[in-house]
Amino acid sequence: MDELIIGEITRRMRRPAYVGVCFAVFILTALCVPTSGTSLHVLAVDPTIFHQADNPTWISIGVAFVMTLVLPMIGAMTINNALSTARESGVLPFLQTSRVSRVRLLSSMFIGNLAQLLGLWLVMVISAGGMCLIRFFGVAMTPWQFIGPLTVLLPGLVVLAALALLTETLPILRGRSGSAFISLAILVTYFSETGSGRVVGLTGVSTLIATLNHSVKAVTGHAVRGVQVLGTGAVSAKGHRTLLFSGVSFNGQLWQQIAVCLALAALFVGLSCVFLERRPLKAKHRQHQAKRDNVVHGLIAGEALRLLATIPMWLKIVTMMLWVISFGVQWATVTSVMLPVLNLLAIALLVQAGWGINENKVADWLSLSSRRMYQHRSAHIVVLIAANLLLNLPVLIHFTHISWPFIIWCLAMPLLAVASGQIVGNGRLTESLVVVLWFSYLNGKTTLVPFTQVGTGAVYAGLTLIAILVIFGWNCFKVRRVAV
């Protein structure tokens, strides 16, 4: 194999974070196995007709249904820095001083992305296979019945590997917006394929639905009437018929989908070659800020200034304008439009939470004195919480009395962002989670933001406590690990 590809794959696979992600996928897959008689069910199919999750074919189709959304999301977070790490490490600028074939370089990066995604897919298959053995040891199923539903993810992963590369080369997306764009693209594609029935086949969920219908039809003579993926609540246990899922059938439409995916991937890689910078990118100088030479006294003011300096001026102006407008609009407009838009714009700030300070090893230096480190971390959190409360002030003033659930939510968001940034070491997890939250909110799951719901508020209070434990306990763990 080409040394370039070997190098790319090796450097990706050896990242400690990748091992962590593989472990997370393994656990998640095990949790995605359909069960019967529990309040949280991964997959429920016509419960009045069929006995639920009573054979191993349910495992692979249940896992596939959830993972067609979850695996690309996790995968996107994992691979969406291949080129930026090459830029930041100086390797790409170094290579640009020699005559490098852009096609070879980006093709190897695409293969590196794909290898990482296939690694995650393999972990998912192993975990699902293990669950089949644990849950249904000795129960027969054909290899295709097991692996077939899981293979539908593969064409989408090929597209994702190429799309991640494209977002890192397109000037408009190669900054912070790339991860958010991919997360949004995955969500939109997944839900459009589950909703309309029109099959593009990028995620593979439409193929799973077809397989589900085909399997149900084989038993009942009609298409499926009720399906629930990742639902809660009691499921009727009246059904007594056994539903065996057939493997995915490779018909003309499926081959067409695979061809479309491969063509899209080739197109994205080709476009990446076109858009990859020909000379090293200039370091972003924020001269206007430097020239002002603001001298600030106090840690909180200094931290506020540092965080504000990370946000582009145009974004600050747009956010400020929308924020001012939000005070003058109706409650319905605030909650349905202004709140999600303002909070989506605030991603630029939240993605800095928990890790941005260490870009220049400042946090490492501060950690030489535990007091200074805690002072700085507290200032960081205070600034983020204050910013989030201020951002959501247009909502808060609409309440006739103090809305504790909403205030708790305002506290929870920056704290969770700090915790995730601290653990992952970058803002991609935060970015993806925030995008998923607001995408779900805009698609009707408004209860995710608790305006008055005490129950949801309590959940966020619990998450807040966990985040605080992570934020202040993480360094103790790191220090101990170093000592060992």
Add this chain to the structure above:
Amino acid sequence: MEIVFDHVTMTFGDDVAVKHFTATLNAAGVVGLIGPNGAGKSTLVRMLTTQIKPTEGDILLDGTSIVKHPDLLRTKLGYLPQQIPYYPELTARAYLHYLAAAKGLPRVATDEQIERLLGQLHLDAIHGRRLANYSGGMRQRVAIAASLLGEPQLIVCDEPTVGLDPIERASLRTLYSQLAQTRLVLMSTHIISDIESVANRILLMRQGRLCFDGKPADAISAAQGCVWEVAAPIGKALPDIPISAVKQVSAHEVIRFVADQPVIAGAEQVTPTLEDASLAILEGLVMTHG
């Protein structure tokens, strides 16, 4: 091979990093690019290595503009940047193979060259370790090996001795001297002792301008009569003069300074070193231009 800097100017906003730099490099050997921090050396190197385009002027390789045709130079260039590029997850050998493949170098010749470079730079014993576990000096040696991949005709190094211990520095000087027998090596540095013994020619920069272009010996002879030494009690207030060295000797210190006159009583004229000469030129005491 001939490289011509033709009135090269580079500005960043209102800041002029390099102004009307004109020089011709055409013979094999080591050329030292010297100047204090902020003199414009790194900017000039970045323009020469086709990373940035000059705002004005042109850089020509054998008569063809490398600003317009950067690939012409890229095929002949070996570059050692100031910030060492590396992937921490790879071993030295894997990293060098990766870079060689990215540059499209032929496999068989590259394998042989990588083994030779690993030995030459004393990396053969540690090549199995990941670069994340290397010291700064070790990584610097890997970067030097990377810059020599593909037998480049022009080698440009930006502060090549940073992070190296004295033995490594001496060994690097020897290596570059050997390479310079058939190639052009441009070493940009502010540590004059690094190039004193190896450079055939020096280009001295101050505030973005070229203020000396010539042989080290010419710089030294130009500075004759401008370098002084005086013994003074420790802590004695001194006039505001450019001091090139202070050496403590028992109860007093020997101060070496550059000036056109012995501004401190009892100062004696001494033979200049390249460092003294550079200081004298940078301070404007010697008005010479090659």
